[in-house]
Amino acid sequence: MKATVPITVASLKVACSQCNLVELCLPFGMSESEIDRLDELVGARRKIKRQQHLYRAGDPFEAIYAIRAGSFKTDVLLEDGREQVTGFQMTGEMLGLDGISTEAHSCNAIALEDSEVCVIAYSKLEELSRVVEGLQLQFHKVMSREIVRDHGVMTLLGSMRAEERLAAFLLNMSQRFTARGFSPAEFHLRMTREEIGSYLGLKLETVSRAFSKFQDEGLIAVQQKHIRILDITGLKRLIQHPSPSPRP
Amino acid sequence: MKATVPITVASLKVACSQCNLVELCLPFGMSESEIDRLDELVGARRKIKRQQHLYRAGDPFEAIYAIRAGSFKTDVLLEDGREQVTGFQMTGEMLGLDGISTEAHSCNAIALEDSEVCVIAYSKLEELSRVVEGLQLQFHKVMSREIVRDHGVMTLLGSMRAEERLAAFLLNMSQRFTARGFSPAEFHLRMTREEIGSYLGLKLETVSRAFSKFQDEGLIAVQQKHIRILDITGLKRLIQHPSPSPRP
DNA sequence: CGTATCCTTGATTCGCTTCAACATTAGTGG
DNA sequence: CCACTAATGTTGAAGCGAATCAAGGATACG
Numbered sequence: 062m063k064a065t066v067p068i069t070v071a072s073l074k075v076a077c078s079q080c081n082l083v084e085l086c087l088p089f090g091m092s093e094s095e096i097d098r099l100d101e102l103v104g105a106r107r108k109i110k111r112q113q114h115l116y117r118a119g120d121p122f123e124a125i126y127a128i129r130a131g132s133f134k135t136d137v138l139l140e141d142g143r144e145q146v147t148g149f150q151m152t153g154e155m156l157g158l159d160g161i162s163t164e165a166h167s168c169n170a171i172a173l174e175d176s177e178v179c180v181i182a183y184s185k186l187e188e189l190s191r192v193v194e195g196l197q198l199q200f201h202k203v204m205s206r207e208i209v210r211d212h213g214v215m216t217l218l219g220s221m222r223a224e225e226r227l228a229a230f231l232l233n234m235s236q237r238f239t240a241r242g243f244s245p246a247e248f249h250l251r252m253t254r255e256e257i258g259s260y261l262g263l264k265l266e267t268v269s270r271a272f273s274k275f276q277d278e279g280l281i282a283v284q285q286k287h288i289r290i291l292d293i294t295g296l297k298r299l300i301q302h303p304s305p306s307p308r309p
Numbered sequence: 310m311k312a313t314v315p316i317t318v319a320s321l322k323v324a325c326s327q328c329n330l331v332e333l334c335l336p337f338g339m340s341e342s343e344i345d346r347l348d349e350l351v352g353a354r355r356k357i358k359r360q361q362h363l364y365r366a367g368d369p370f371e372a373i374y375a376i377r378a379g380s381f382k383t384d385v386l387l388e389d390g391r392e393q394v395t396g397f398q399m400t401g402e403m404l405g406l407d408g409i410s411t412e413a414h415s416c417n418a419i420a421l422e423d424s425e426v427c428v429i430a431y432s433k434l435e436e437l438s439r440v441v442e443g444l445q446l447q448f449h450k451v452m453s454r455e456i457v458r459d460h461g462v463m464t465l466l467g468s469m470r471a472e473e474r475l476a477a478f479l480l481n482m483s484q485r486f487t488a489r490g491f492s493p494a495e496f497h498l499r500m501t502r503e504e505i506g507s508y509l510g511l512k513l514e515t516v517s518r519a520f521s522k523f524q525d526e527g528l529i530a531v532q533q534k535h536i537r538i539l540d541i542t543g544l545k546r547l548i549q550h551p552s553p554s555p556r557p
Numbered sequence: 558c559g560t561a562t563c564c565t566t567g568a569t570t571c572g573c574t575t576c577a578a579c580a581t582t583a584g585t586g587g
Numbered sequence: 588c589c590a591c592t593a594a595t596g597t598t599g600a601a602g603c604g605a606a607t608c609a610a611g612g613a614t615a616c617g
Contacts (some may be wrong), residue, residue, distance in 0.1 A: 068473035105473060115463040119340070138462060139468065140466065140549045141549055143464065143468050145462055145464040145467050145468050147460045150585075158452075158453055158456055159453060159456050159457050159460065161449050161450055161452075161453035162450045162451075162453035162457050163457075167457045167460065168460060187442075187445060187446065187449075190445075191439045191440075191442075191445065192439075193329050194435075194439075195517075197435060197439065197488070198435070201409050201452070202409055202410045202433075204406075204409075204449070204452040204453070204456070205406055205407060205410035205452070206332060206410040207456050208406055208407050208410075208452070208455050208456060208459065209407050209410050209411075210386065211405065211456065211459035212385060212395045212415065212416060212458065212459065214459075215393065215395055215397070215459065215462055215463060215464055216385055216387065216393040218463060218466035218510060218603055219393050219466050219507065219508075219509075219510035220387065220391050220393050220507075220575095222572075223572075223573070226510075243605080248449045249318065251359065251527070253487050253594090253595065253596085254595075254596065254597095255400055255596095256594085259467065259468075260467075261467070262466060262467035262573055263574090264572080264573075264575080265595090265596080266573090266575085266596095266597085266598085267572090267574075267597060268596095268600080270573095270597085270598080272597090272598070285582075285595085286580085287598075289608095305349075308587060309474075349586090363585085465596075470604075470605090471605065501563065501564090502563075502564065502565095503563085511606090512605075512606055512607080513563090513564080513604060513607075514564095514565080514606080514607085515604090515606075516607090517564060517565055517566080518565080518566080518605095520564095520565090521565070521566080533563085533564075533613080533614070534563095
C-alpha cells in the first residue's frame with residue numbers, strides 16, 4: 062500500500078556499461094566510448110513490488126525510468142472511474158516520458174511483478190545529452206518510438222476487430238520476448254484478462270472468448286497466463302485479412 | 310498529384326523571433342535572447358496545396374515541420390488498405406516527430422487546406438539544442454506532449470462510446486481554436502465526416518448521426534463543416550457521465 | 558451548369574457487451 | 588496442511604450499439 066522509498070546504493074556499480082540490457086535500453090546504438098560516459102546517468106536503482114506504483118498521475122516529474130527487471134503497466138483514470146491501460150513495458154523499456162510535457166506525470170505506472178528500475182534524473186539526462194551526441198539521438202529515438210508505438214495502438218483500437226486485436230497483441234508480445242532472448246512461441250503473460258482487455262479496448266469476457274477460439278482453431282495453447290503459439294503465420298494472417306471481406 | 314518542391318527563399322526573413330506563432334510553436338517558453346538564436350533553425354518555408362502530401366510513410370526522415378498556416382492530417386495505411394487517421398494538426402503544431410525513431414517517416418502527412426510549413430532540419434535542431442538549453446527542453450516537451458495526446462486518443466478509442474468520442478473531439482477542437490485566437494463556439498472543420506470517423510474509430514454514418522443527435526438536443530448547430538457550439542457544459546457532461554449507468 | 562464528392566437518414570445485421578453462473582487458482586489464516 | 592475466501596478465468600444467453608447496406612439530397616468545384 063505504501064509507496065517505496067528510493068534507495069541509493071552508492072557502492073553498487075550501476076553504470077550502463079556494466080549492464081546486460083545495453084542492447085535493448087537507452088544506450089542502444091551508442092559507441093562504447095560514449096556509453097562509458099553514462100556512469101553518472103543512473104543515480105540509483107529502485108525496487109518496486111508487484112502491484113505497487115512507480116509513480117502516479119499528478120506526481121511531479123523528476124526522472125525517467127529504465128526497467129532493469131520485471132514489467133509494468135501504465136494506465137490513466139477517467140473522471141467517471143473508468144480505467145484505460147495505455148501500455149505494458151518490459152525490461153529495457155523506458156517509463157515516465159509522458160511527464161516531461163507538463164512536469165507532472167499524466168499516468169500511473171504499476172509493477173506487474175516484483176521489479177527493478179534505473180532512476181535517470183531528467184536534469185542529468187538533459188545535461189549529459191548536450192555533450193554526448195549519441196545520447197541525445199538515442200533519447201530522441203526512444204521518444205519517437207513511443208509515438209510510433211502509440212500510433213500503432215490507435216490503429217489497432219480504431220480499425221481492428223476483437224480477434225485481430227488479440228492476435229496483434231500476442232504477436233507483439235512474442236516479438237518483444239524474442240528480442241529479450243526468450244522463446245518466441247512460449248511465454249508467460251504477467252497481466253490479467255481485464256488488463257489485456259482494457260489495453261485492447263475490449264471486455265475481459267471478449268478476451269477470454271478470443272483466447273478460447275484461437276485455441277479451438279489450433280493457433281495457440283492457453284493455460285491461464287501461460288501462452289504457447291502453435292501457428293504464428295495463422296495469427297499473422299488474422300490481422301492481414303479482416304474477417305468479413307477483403308478490400309477490392 | 311505531384312509532390313511539391315521545397316522553395317528556398319533566402320531573402321525572406323523566416324526567423325522565429327519575427328513569427329506571430331511564437332506563443333504556440335516550438336519556441337514557446339523560451340526567453341527572447343534564446344529565440345533570437347533560432348535564426349538558423351528554419352531553413353525554408355514550404356507551401357503545400359490542399360490534398361497534397363508533406364511527406365509519406367517510408368520517406369527518409371530529414372526534417373520536422375512547424376505549421377505556419379493551414380492544417381494537416383496524419384494517417385497510416387494498413388496492409389489490407391484500411392486507413393486510420395492518427396491526428397489533425399493546426400498552426401503552431403509540429404509534424405514529423407514519428408520519423409526520428411527509424412529515420413524514415415511512419416505515416417503520411419496531408420494538407421487539409423492550402424498550407425505552409427517551416428522546415429526544420431533535424432540535424433540543425435540537434436546541433437542547436439545542444440547549446441540553447443531552452444530549445445532542448447521545449448523540443449522534449451513537444452515530443453512528450455505528443456505522447457500524452459496519443460494516450461488521450463487511446464483512452465477515447467478504448468473506452469468511450471460514439472457520442473462521447475465526438476463530444477470529446479468537438480471540445481478538443483474548440484479548445485485549440487480558442488488557443489489560436491478564434492471563437493471557442495464557432496468554427497469551420499477542415500476534415501470530412503469520413504476523416505473524423507477514421508480518427509475516432511467510427512464509420513462516417515455514425516459521425517453524421519451523432520452530429521444530428523447533438524443538434525436535435527440543442528448542444529450544437531451544424532451546417533456541413535460549420536459548427537456552432539450552443540451548450541458547452543452539455544457536451545462536457547456527455548464525456549463525464551457514460552450513457553448507460555454511472556459507476557458506483 | 559453539370560458532375561463528383563460529401564452528407565444525411567432509414568432499415569437491417571452483426572459483434573461485442575452485459576448479465577449471470579460456475580470453475581479454477583492463489584493467497585490467508587486457523 | 589487444509590479450509591476458507593478473494594481474485595481470476597471460462598462459458599452461455601440475451602440485449603444493444605455501431606456497422607452495413609441502401610437511397611436520396613446538398614454542396615463544392617471545374
